[in-house]
Amino acid sequence: MARLLEAGETGFGILIERDAGYIGNDLNEKFVVNENFKVELGKPIFVNSILQKWGVKNQNGRIYPKDILVNQVNEYQKMIDNGSSPSEADHPESSVISLLNISHLITKMWWGKGEKENILFGQIRLIVTPGFIKYGIASVVGDKVLLYMQNGLKLGISSRGVGTLKDVDGENYVQDDFELIGFDLVSTPSTPGAYLFPGVDIDDQGNIGEGYKKKNGVYVNENKKIIDAFDKFLL
Numbered sequence: 001m002a003r004l005l006e007a008g009e010t011g012f013g014i015l016i017e018r019d020a021g022y023i024g025n026d027l028n029e030k031f032v033v034n035e036n037f038k039v040e041l042g043k044p045i046f047v048n049s050i051l052q053k054w055g056v057k058n059q060n061g062r063i064y065p066k067d068i069l070v071n072q073v074n075e076y077q078k079m080i081d082n083g084s085s086p087s088e089a090d091h092p093e094s095s096v097i098s099l100l101n102i103s104h105l106i107t108k109m110w111w112g113k114g115e116k117e118n119i120l121f122g123q124i125r126l127i128v129t130p131g132f133i134k135y136g137i138a139s140v141v142g143d144k145v146l147l148y149m150q151n152g153l154k155l156g157i158s159s160r161g162v163g164t165l166k167d168v169d170g171e172n173y174v175q176d177d178f179e180l181i182g183f184d185l186v187s188t189p190s191t192p193g194a195y196l197f198p199g200v201d202i203d204d205q206g207n208i209g210e211g212y213k214k215k216n217g218v219y220v221n222e223n224k225k226i227i228d229a230f231d232k233f234l235l
Contacts, residue, residue, distance in 0.1 A: 002014050002095050002162050004016065004093045006060075007059070007060040007061050007062075009165065010164075010165045010166055010167050010172060011164065011165060012162075012163065012164045012177075013162070013163075013165075014093060014094070014095055014160065014161070014162055015062070015159075015160070015161045015162065015163055015165070015174065015178070016060075016091045016093070016158070016159075016160050016184075017052070017058055017060060017062070017158045017159045017160070039128070039133050039146070040133070041130055041133050041134055042130075044125050045125065045126045045128060045146065046107070046123055046124065046125055046126075047123075047124050047126065047196040048121070048122065048123055048124065048196065049121075049122060049124060049156065049157040049196045050119055050120070050121055050122075050157065051106070051109060051120045051121065051122040051157055051159065051183050052064065052069060052073075052119075052120045052159050052183075053069075053118050053119045053120060054066040054068075054069040054070065054118045054120075055118050056118065057171065061171075061172050062165060062172050062173075062174060063171055063172065063173050063174065064174045064178075065173060065174065066118070067176075068174055068175070068176050068178055069120070069174075069178075071176075072161070072178060072179065072180040073109060073120060073180070075180065076106070076109070076180050077109060080106060080107065080108070080109070083105075085105050085106045085107075085182070086102040086104070086105055086127075086182065087102070087103070087104055087105070087106060087160075087182035087183050087184050087185070088101040088102060088103055088141070088182070088184050088185070089101060089103040089104075089141050089144075089145055089184065089185045090184065090185070090186065090187075091158065091160060091184050091186060092160075092184075095162045095181060097181065097182060100141075101141055102127060102141065102142075103126065103127060103140075103141040103142045103144075103145050103185055104124050104125060104126050104127055104142060104145070104185060105124070105125045105127065106122055106123075106124060106182070106183055107122075107123045107124065107125045108122065108123040109121065109122045109123075110122075122157070122183065124157070124183075124196070126142045126145060126146055127140065127141075127142035128140070128142045128143050128146050129142075129143055131143075132146065132147070145185060149196070153187065154187075154196075155185050155186065155187060155196050156185070156186050156187075156196065157183050157184070157185060157186070157196070158183070158184060158186050159180065159181075159182070159183050159184075160180075160181045160182055160183070160184055161178055161179055161180045161181050162178070162179050162181065163175055163177050163178030163179060164177050164178070
């Protein structure tokens with residue numbers, strides 16, 4: 001079984017990242033999921049976040065080269081297409097996804113544009129039960145996650161994978177044997193602003209879905225604050 005590599009270590013092992021990527025002050029606490037986050041029985045629950053980024057040293061001192069991360073994202077997209085992209089709450093120190101701890105699915109991914117081309121964005125579907133939505137009975141992990149968020153707990157995303165770290169000129173680089181396992185929900189992402197916020201419908205190219213119109217450079221509908229934040233998040 002692969003061992004967990006701590007910050008600064010090299011060699012082969014499980015790579016858990018607590019740096020989810022930087023959004024900036026444009027997306028602050030008033031846009032994160034809170035007690036006003038509405039859910040409806042029978043409708044999927046989506047949130048959005050940054051998932052990963054290439055070419056930048058994270059808080060664990062690791063750098064993901066562009067070609068390696070892009071390749072694994074492409075492989076992970078195949079899992080999304082097959083409906084096999086579950087991830088867990090917290091960061092289990094394992095290279096295997098536990099069926100008993102699945103809290104969400106990654107449903108869509110897309111790369112940023114311009115100066116943010118190295119940032120991988122994603123749409124996340126929380127796995128919750130009708131019993132929680134209707135009666136508030138938390139019976140699976142996703143129910144508990146939604147309960148935490150509705151009570152004001154900010155959650156972020158960070159990646160989990162297996163691979164080799166190598167010291168190259170004093171920097172710790174992820175090597176081409178890296179295999180992406182998933183993107184886990186965490187309570188303390190180390191980069192400011194790397195939190196989930198209410199989702200909007202997005203197509204496979206990262207475009208805002210039907211019902212949203214762009215006016216004066218921002219997307220608007222009846223929930224204008226969220227769309228303003230999402231527009232800044234994408235650009």
